[in-house]
Structure formats: C-alpha cells, structure tokens
Amino acid sequence: MSMLLSMQNLSKAFGGLEVVRELSFDVPERTATALIGPNGAGKTTVFNLISGVYPVTSGSIRFRGSDIVNLPSRYRIKRGIARSFQNIRLIPRLSVIDNLLIGQHVTLTRPFDVMRPFRLVRDHEWICAAKAELSAFGLGQYADEPVGLLPYGIRKRVDLIRATLSSPSVLMLDEPAAGLNASETRELHSHLDTLKERGVTLLVIEHDMQFIRSVCEKIVVLNFGCKIAEGSFDQVRTDEQVREAYLGAEQAA
Ligand SMILES: Nc1ncnc2c1ncn2[C@@H]1O[C@H](COP(=O)(O)OP(=O)(O)OP(=O)(O)O)[C@@H](O)[C@H]1O
Ligand SMILES: [Mg+2]
Structure with a gap:
C-alpha cells in the first residue's frame, strides 16, 4: 500500500509551548485515516502543518515521496492537498x-x-x-x-x-460530524463514501467514535502532541495508554 502522506518527527512549538512532538505517521493512499485525541492534543495543529498554515519547527512532511515543508500553502493545494476547517469558511x-x-x-x-x-x-x-x-x-x-x-x-x-x-488527492476534515444530527451524520457518511469510491484519501479529525469506526480504516491517537497509539479501531480502543488519556481528559473536564 503506498503512502500518500508521511510525517516524520514532526514538531511544532508556539514560543516555549511544544504542541506537536516528534510525530511520525503515514496516511495510506485511498483509505481514510483518523487523527483522534483529547481536546488540545494538537490535532488541528497537525492539519495546519500539513496544509502549510504554520511552518514546522522541525521534521518533514512527505507528499507522494517529496518533502513539502518548504512549499507555500497555495502550492500544496495545487498538488492536491485539500482541507475543510473546524469552523465553516463560507460567505x-x-x-x-x-x-x-x-x-x-x-x-x-x-x-x-x-x-x-x-x-x-x-x-x-x-x-x-x-x-x-x-x-x-x-x-x-x-x-x-x-x-x-x-x-x-x-x-x-x-x-x-x-x-x-x-479533485484533490487527499482531503483533511476537521471535525466534520460536529454539530450534525443523526440524519445529517448519515448523509455526511454517504458523501464521504462516495469520495472514497472516487479514490480520494481522507484524513479525519473527529470526536464521534461511532463515526470514526465506520469511516476510517486506520486510527492515529495523539495526546499532548505525541502519538500514543496507532492501528485499527479495535486495536486503539483497547490500548491502555489511550484509555488513560481519555479518562484523564474526562477527569480534567
Ligand atoms: N496559533 C497558536 N498559538 C499558540 N498556541 C496555539 C496555537 N494554535 C494552537 N495552539 C495550542 O496548541 C495546543 C493544541 O491545539 P490544537 O488546536 O491543535 O488542538 P486540538 O487537538 O485540535 O483540540 P480540539 O479537539 O479542542 O480541537 C493547544 O494548547 C492550543 O492552545
Ligand atoms: Mg481542533
């Protein structure tokens, strides 16, 4: 299976705050990969690094094998990296x-x-x-x-x-199901299925675990900017570190 996107030792700091730390993961082509983790884990920041909204502090992002970290955002879009934002940006x-x-x-x-x-x-x-x-x-x-x-x-x-x-190669979706009711979520689901059938690779941030389970073949879990687990839904669901991360976040809330 070829890797469309490949992050290697990706780090991002805002001032002294390290938000993404030595993060490495791959996004296989023509599949849906989920990026999950508690609030503030660094998920949206990873999207901002991939799309070029922020420069990386260190590390590399390969798209179809070539490093794009120095490529301006506009050229990343032209190469086929598309995204939607956590807040809809329509007029x-x-x-x-x-x-x-x-x-x-x-x-x-x-x-x-x-x-x-x-x-x-x-x-x-x-x-x-x-x-x-x-x-x-x-x-x-x-x-x-x-x-x-x-x-x-x-x-x-x-x-x-x-x-x-x-017609992007990869589409990054930041919490696509947030705020949707059950029937809207089903419609979104079938919309994404159609995109997958067309060969679009998806990278999805989402808190709705049922949605993740039914849409994504691969899950990457972040906590405090670090990858703590990776695998199928059932693999990460039973992971001890993942359970602790979410439990910790719940207790903090
Ligand atoms: N431009 C910025 N300047 C300073 N700090 C930032 C900036 N963007 C994000 N952060 C900080 O980085 C951390 C990770 O934020 P991020 O938005 O990536 O988290 P997230 O995993 O998407 O969370 P959520 O699930 O709440 O959307 C947070 O502590 C946030 O305050
Ligand atoms: Mg976010």
Whole structure:
C-alpha cells in the first residue's frame, strides 16, 4: 500500500509551548485515516502543518515521496492537498454556487488574477462543474440559495464540495460530524463514501467514535502532541495508554 502522506518527527512549538512532538505517521493512499485525541492534543495543529498554515519547527512532511515543508500553502493545494476547517469558511450572504466558485478561483489562479474582473470567477465551465457536483450529491436545488439560510448540515456538505471541486488527492476534515444530527451524520457518511469510491484519501479529525469506526480504516491517537497509539479501531480502543488519556481528559473536564 503506498503512502500518500508521511510525517516524520514532526514538531511544532508556539514560543516555549511544544504542541506537536516528534510525530511520525503515514496516511495510506485511498483509505481514510483518523487523527483522534483529547481536546488540545494538537490535532488541528497537525492539519495546519500539513496544509502549510504554520511552518514546522522541525521534521518533514512527505507528499507522494517529496518533502513539502518548504512549499507555500497555495502550492500544496495545487498538488492536491485539500482541507475543510473546524469552523465553516463560507460567505453567508453569497449563494452556494458563488461560494463554490470563489473556492475554485482561489485554488486555480495565480495571486494577481484575484485582481481581475469577476468574469473569470463566472467562467461557464466552472459553473457547470460546480452545479454538476452539487447535483451528484443531491444538493442541486440549493445552488442559488444564500448559504446563510441553509441548515447547518447542508452548509457543511457545501463546504465539503468546495474542498473537493478541484479533485484533490487527499482531503483533511476537521471535525466534520460536529454539530450534525443523526440524519445529517448519515448523509455526511454517504458523501464521504462516495469520495472514497472516487479514490480520494481522507484524513479525519473527529470526536464521534461511532463515526470514526465506520469511516476510517486506520486510527492515529495523539495526546499532548505525541502519538500514543496507532492501528485499527479495535486495536486503539483497547490500548491502555489511550484509555488513560481519555479518562484523564474526562477527569480534567
Ligand atoms: N496559533 C497558536 N498559538 C499558540 N498556541 C496555539 C496555537 N494554535 C494552537 N495552539 C495550542 O496548541 C495546543 C493544541 O491545539 P490544537 O488546536 O491543535 O488542538 P486540538 O487537538 O485540535 O483540540 P480540539 O479537539 O479542542 O480541537 C493547544 O494548547 C492550543 O492552545
Ligand atoms: Mg481542533
């Protein structure tokens, strides 16, 4: 099985605070890998390092075998590393389709193109592609609705479509199921199944263990920035260190 992403001795410190410590793990291609751990364990920071939001303090991140730690964020997106954020970053007063087009515009053009007139954004092919993708996921009827008026579960999936329109190789999802009700969670699940069938590799941060169990083949567990366990759901579930980490977090709360 080939490794799409490979982290080696990755560390990140903010000032004196070490948030990610000597972390090594692989993300196998065409599978879903989960990154779990108690609040503050460093999960979102790992996503920020992989996507290039923050520079690493030390260590390497290999994507298809080449080190990307010095590659600006924009080029990582172009190479096929996409993500969604813990908080949805869509513009509420714009329509679904316009939000999707803005996403495309940012990923597919050079920085100075942003200065050009809106006609680029309105490119006919992009509109067709975005509409086709919405329909493929059963959201075609929302194309012209302002995002701010849509139910949260729909917005989450629009955000997913925004992240996958450029056909990324790997999609990083930060707590995709948070705030969703049971039926929205099922819809998200089938959305992700479709992405997996298309060959998209997933890296998922999530607190919902049922969700993790049914979506992810591999689990990596972080605690205080360190990897404490790795394996299948059942392997990590029964791991003593993992139990202690979660128990400790519960007691602290
Ligand atoms: N930009 C930053 N500057 C300083 N400290 C930061 C920064 N970003 C994150 N941290 C700290 O790093 C630690 C890990 O944060 P992170 O957001 O990665 O955790 P997490 O595992 O995603 O937690 P949660 O499950 O609550 O989302 C926390 O102590 C946080 O306060
Ligand atoms: Mg987080």
